[in-house]
Amino acid sequence: MTRVELIGNNLIIKFEKEMTILSTAHVDGIAKSDKVIISRVVDDKEIKNVESFKEKVLKGLGYTNNVPVMITSVNLSNYKLSENSYGGVLVTAGFSVPNCIYQEELYEAELYEAERKSNTINIISWINEPLTMSGLLDLFRVVSETKCLFCSDILLRCKSRSPGTSSDGITVAANVSKTGYMWSGLATLHGNSISRLIYETLKSLMDDESKAIWLKRMLGMDTKEIINEALKFYEQASVPHLSKKKVRRLLMKEIDKVLSDPNVWSFIIAARELDIRGQSGTFPLLKREEFDLDTKRIIADELLASALSLYISGFKGLTATYWVDSTKEKISTSISKLPMFEDDIISALIGSSLSRVYDKLLSDKDVNKG
16 A cells, blocks of 8 residues: 655655656656655746756755655645555646647747746645556557646637646556566556546546536636626616616526536536537538637537527527627627637527526516615
8 A cells, every 4th residue: 555645745655665656747757756745836936947846845854866856836734645556646736727739829849848837736646556567658658648638628718628737747556577467458457447547537626617617618717707798798788776886786696506407517517518629620511610610500509509599598588599690799708709619509508597687676676676
């Protein structure tokens, strides 16, 4: 069994014996060690020179330079450790700086080290079975693929589908022997077991995430931002003698109720998945240039939004959604800057929620008091 120790800003995992380690966090890429460190950076100024920072960490702990030091800015006490008979995984993760093929901000190699963010997915994985060197490399591949699959499944937001954050780190460890297993892929018992362990461990980190975070990830706006946008439309047709604060409160209640329905999330997920296809140029019969211009050849975005608004608030919701959609560019909202499908789904969320609010405002005397 492994042991985990937290010393200051350093999370240290200690194996029962020295192992061969492959790591993106070691200058040589490969090392022999019985431990790996994840060190938390409190101030980004500390990592102007990453290797100097690592040397300082190792010196402070009294360890030699063969120990890999991974870097993060997340709270180390929130780490997740999972083990089974095949091996184990330790994960620390932050998901706020995703990257992707079509991202707009890129760096030259010499500048990247200084500019890289440290809100990172760090994965340390180990196998109890002996592996050949090729088997250990195959395990590294499986860990990377599993991380990418998970980030894709949670729709981590970037210009296109995201495989992770901008400074993810992976470390794998095993006892390397020429008589060990040569493969560690998903079709092997140990590789598949570790992959599932990693996926489920990453998923457990999402348990406490709010609806606002999921909304931001999928539609580019959180709940508060959507309510602020909704109020812009309300101001075009406000109810006299009613405070904006009260309307905001009613909108919050309605949108929270709407977002408590998994059927609504089905529409939201569908919109994001479709936009990812459009942004990456993998939408059948639709060129990326057409997608970027929101071609009139596609009406599925309006159909999806219409179905959602009808589901939430019937015909009133549909007419209110049409009003929002036809007004959004005239009053300079942020909605119109979103991709093809997402902007219409937000229009439906706002329009149908406003419809329900207007119903309350115009029919409930108690709501109108004051």
